[in-house]
Amino acid sequence: xxxxxxxxxxxxxxxxxxxxxxxxxxxxxxxxxxxxxxxxxxxxxxxxxxxxxxxxxxxxxxxxxxxxxxxxxxxxxxxxxxxxxxxxxxxxxxxxxxxxxxxxxxxxxxxxxxxxxxxxxxxxxxxxxxxxxxxxxxxxxxxxxxxxxxxxxxxxxxxxxxxxxxxxxxxxxxxxxxxxxxxxxxxxxxxxxxxxxxxxxxxxxxxxxxxxxxxxxxxxxxxxxxxxxxxxxxxxxxxxxxxxxxxxxxxxxxxxxxxxxxxxxxxxxxxxxxxxxxxxxxxxxxxxxxxxxxxxxxxxxxxxxxxxxxxxxxxxxxxxxxxxxxxxxxxxxxxxxxxxxxxxxxxxxxxxxxxxxxxxxxxxxxxxxxxxxx
Amino acid sequence: xxxxxxxxxxxxxxxxxxxxxxxxxxxxxxxxxxxxxxxxxxxxxxxxxxxxxxxxxxxxxxxxxxxxxxxxxxxxxxxxxxxxxxxxxxxxxxxxxxxxxxxxxxxxxxxxxxxxxxxxxxxxxxxxxxxxxxxxxxxxxxxxxxxxxxxxxxxxxxxxxxxxxxxxxxxxxxxxxxxxxxxxxxxxxxxxxxxxxxxxxxxxxxxxxxxxxxxxxxxxxxxxxxxxxxxxxxxxxxxxxxxxxxxxxxxxxxxxxxxxxxxxxxxxxxx
Numbered sequence: 001x002x003x004x005x006x007x008x009x010x011x012x013x014x015x016x017x018x019x020x021x022x023x024x025x026x027x028x029x030x031x032x033x034x035x036x037x038x039x040x041x042x043x044x045x046x047x048x049x050x051x052x053x054x055x056x057x058x059x060x061x062x063x064x065x066x067x068x069x070x071x072x073x074x075x076x077x078x079x080x081x082x083x084x085x086x087x088x089x090x091x092x093x094x095x096x097x098x099x100x101x102x103x104x105x106x107x108x109x110x111x112x113x114x115x116x117x118x119x120x121x122x123x124x125x126x127x128x129x130x131x132x133x134x135x136x137x138x139x140x141x142x143x144x145x146x147x148x149x150x151x152x153x154x155x156x157x158x159x160x161x162x163x164x165x166x167x168x169x170x171x172x173x174x175x176x177x178x179x180x181x182x183x184x185x186x187x188x189x190x191x192x193x194x195x196x197x198x199x200x201x202x203x204x205x206x207x208x209x210x211x212x213x214x215x216x217x218x219x220x221x222x223x224x225x226x227x228x229x230x231x232x233x234x235x236x237x238x239x240x241x242x243x244x245x246x247x248x249x250x251x252x253x254x255x256x257x258x259x260x261x262x263x264x265x266x267x268x269x270x271x272x273x274x275x276x277x278x279x280x281x282x283x284x285x286x287x288x289x290x291x292x293x294x295x296x297x298x299x300x301x302x303x304x305x306x307x308x309x310x311x312x313x314x315x316x317x318x319x320x321x322x323x324x325x326x327x328x329x330x331x332x333x334x335x336x337x338x339x340x341x342x343x344x345x346x347x348x349x350x351x352x353x354x355x356x357x358x359x360x361x362x363x364x365x366x367x368x369x370x371x372x373x374x
Numbered sequence: 375x376x377x378x379x380x381x382x383x384x385x386x387x388x389x390x391x392x393x394x395x396x397x398x399x400x401x402x403x404x405x406x407x408x409x410x411x412x413x414x415x416x417x418x419x420x421x422x423x424x425x426x427x428x429x430x431x432x433x434x435x436x437x438x439x440x441x442x443x444x445x446x447x448x449x450x451x452x453x454x455x456x457x458x459x460x461x462x463x464x465x466x467x468x469x470x471x472x473x474x475x476x477x478x479x480x481x482x483x484x485x486x487x488x489x490x491x492x493x494x495x496x497x498x499x500x501x502x503x504x505x506x507x508x509x510x511x512x513x514x515x516x517x518x519x520x521x522x523x524x525x526x527x528x529x530x531x532x533x534x535x536x537x538x539x540x541x542x543x544x545x546x547x548x549x550x551x552x553x554x555x556x557x558x559x560x561x562x563x564x565x566x567x568x569x570x571x572x573x574x575x576x577x578x579x580x581x582x583x584x585x586x587x588x589x590x591x592x593x594x595x596x597x598x599x600x601x602x603x604x605x606x607x608x609x610x611x612x613x614x615x616x617x618x619x620x621x622x623x624x625x626x627x628x629x630x631x632x633x634x635x636x637x638x639x640x641x642x643x644x645x
Contacts, residue, residue, distance in 0.1 A: 001505050002530045154432045159554035258477045271451045272481025273429040
């Protein structure tokens with residue numbers, strides 16, 4: 001708790017500082033490769049025959065996903081706070097890679113916590129993290145996925161709180177993380193807003209993003225929250241199907257609980273024990289969701305749908321063949337939802353999908369799913 | 375006066391520090407836990423800390439994580455924990471504190487939880503992931519039911535937090551002896567004495583120390599510094615290693631007796 005209070009104070013201070021913002025912008029631009037294009041997916045639009053579809057190309061960021069935006073912001077904060085050691089949890093490994101990357105860039109020690117099951121299905125990212133000089137701690141407690149990695153990172157943090165900075169990658173966890181990660185990721189929505197106004201001369205009708213913990217969706221949505229005409233759609237991971245119980249759809253399939261220090265929708269059993277989740281996309285495999293997304297859903301501001309493992313894999317193939325873009329399994333959930341819904345949406349409407357990451361990391365998983373031997 | 379307060383008052387008169395053993399409810403099953411509780415009392419425990427198992431025990435080390443997993447695998451639930459306490463209460467006046475995480479309690483309903491806990495004979499409650507700032511709603515119901523809501527302080531707690539816990543806490547203050555999670559350790563922060571003095575100045579509540587106490591030597595050292603020693607992981611590990619419920623209970627009883635004997639050798643000045 002004192003560590004959280006200290007973090008809250010430090011963040012409140014830098015948030016107002018012009019020099020901090022300038023430094024953040026500098027690294028987003030020079031190091032992460034921003035801004036990312038807002039790409040009009042012409043063939044996808046034609047094929048689906050409905051609203052005009054734009055892809056916010058976060059997959060083109062350095063390290064391959066939107067995760068780098070937040071890690072740059074937080075590493076700059078960690079430096080200001082004088083921390084020498086960085087820890088982080090990771091599911092798909094994208095946040096782990098993004099954290100290891102910025103830790104290397106700023107010469108800080110780095111340790112990444114990753115569930116044993118995720119280590120197995122994302123071995124490439126494990127190797128990338130090691131190559132970047134990070135230690136990877138394999139977590140074999142509980143369900144051996146993202147939530148357990150987070151548990152273990154929290155345990156490490158309370159043990160080494162005096163010199164360690166915990167760099168959370170999602171809009172979950174205790175305050176101030178949900179707010180801070182949202183702020184750092186909001187660069188996605190700020191750019192998209194500017195870009196769509198330039199290209200279309202008006203705001204979009206729909207924003208669509210996949211939701212695990214919710215960092216990429218909050219990043220896209222937040223700068224549009226006060227535009228009532230812009231509708232927002234979060235896509236959760238339905239895994240084997242919502243009715244099978246093997247999914248990671250916290251909002252559609254969970255109820256209110258407290259996990260990792262925030263009150264939100266949580267997948268839990270009758271006794272309030274956290275349920276094991278399933279999604280083919282390791283980055284969505286988390287039994288909670290950011291508290292602000294829960295709030296926006298309760299207010300009716302964000303609608304939620306889901307996509308199954310199967311639909312996500314189909315979406316990868318579809319987008320690869322039709323646009324020459326291979327999305328991450330996580331982002332493919334958003335594509336899958338649009339494939340289902342776009343034909344019903346008015347032709348003169350516009351959609352922005354957050355293409356939060358690229359699919360290179362998922363090739364083994366997808367091949368495996370399709371029964372292809374590499 | 376609650377059972378917890380009465381116990382501390384009684385021990386103070388005798389010049390003794392309290393020994394508070396921790397066990398996870400339902401590890402590996404409730405019948406065994408009941409036997410263990412009785413053995414702990416016979417061995418000289420002054421108060422029982424009964425852990426409510428949780429799937430994601432972020433404040434616990436591997437020993438207690440494993441014990442929670444065993445208990446949950448056997449279908450432990452809150453109503454069954456209440457039944458256990460009720461059964462134990464039939465022939466014991468030992469104070470019982472429930473030690474758990476917020477979500478299972480929240481999911482059960484705070485008011486209902488407190489009502490049933492008090493009715494079963496529970497005396498106090500410690501919610502390890504609920505900071506005092508957020509405890510208002512739970513405290514309303516624990517106060518209503520006469521349960522002592524116990525809070526944690528740690529080496530990183532600042533004076534604001536110490537003041538707040540001194541104001542809101544009931545029963546005793548649980549001082550976490552080290553930064554980190556539960557689990558046996560070889561050594562303690564050398565500053566424990568001065569840190570406890572800092573807390574002592576802010577409160578008249580008894581102070582218990584826990585996290586990492588695993589040997590009779592450590593327990594007796596703590597007895598010279600604080601009003602209570604909580605021993606969890608070391609005991610849970612003994613229970614884990616013993617085979618069969620009778621041996622588990624006997625082993626637990628013997629260990630507690632050793633700890634208590636060592637603690638009694640420290641003369642505390644009654645005041």
